[in-house]
Amino acid sequence: MQSTKSKKNNKKSTLFVLTVFLILVIITSILVINETKITPEKIISKSFNALKEVDIDTFNRYNVSNITRNIEEKLNIDEDTISKDVYKDLLKACFSELQWKVTNVDEKKETAVVTIEITSKDFANLVSEYVPEAIALGYSNEEADQENLTNLLKEKINEIDNTITNTTEIHLLKFDEEWKLTNTDLESILLPGFENGLGSLLESQYNDYYGQNNTDV
Secondary structure, X not given: OOOXXXXXXXXXXXXXXXXXXXXXXXHHHHHHHHHHOOOHHHHHHHHHHHHHOOOXXXXXXXXXXXXXXXXXXXXXXXXXXXXXXXXXXXXXXXXXXXXXXXXXXXXXXXXXXXXXXXXXXXXXOHHHHHHHHHHHHHHHOOOOOHHHHHHHHHHHHHOOOOEEEEEEEEEEEEEOOEEEEOOOOHHHHHOOOHHHHHHHHHHHHHHHHHHHHHHHO
């Protein structure tokens, strides 16, 4: 027969094993919860990764504004007038160098501001290089359609070999327990230099036109 002391030792051993087991279960549960918790920074990664893969439905899901439509307007493309493959290849070319690093997260109950360092292709010279060739293509080929122009634009984007890194804030709001990006100017963040390049081209054309007219007077 087991002695009373032996029985007590067995009970202690069993209790110790159960305690260790419960602690491991609790730790595992906490780790799983933390891993599966959808944080603002995870939503940014999901959104940007979806854009790089041209998964437009997922990208739009995490954005309040229709950013893809804004991108199309900036690039002067229409998804309905070009093939899906050309459209997908163009956006992949735009965001092939897209990278980001979260440097700060200010999360409150329903809002969050995430500071990130975002790196992308520098689009500053795209407009000045694309527009003259697009005009020439239109003059030389009466049948030049949107798809031809889009392919030319894609070639010019693929030729961009320099990137630019900016620090910016991404604002998020919680809708039905899901974080969404609320920046209405996100396309400008994703296409750095594009607006400046367009402005420079317009200014150059303006100066050329009025400079020529002043000479003729």
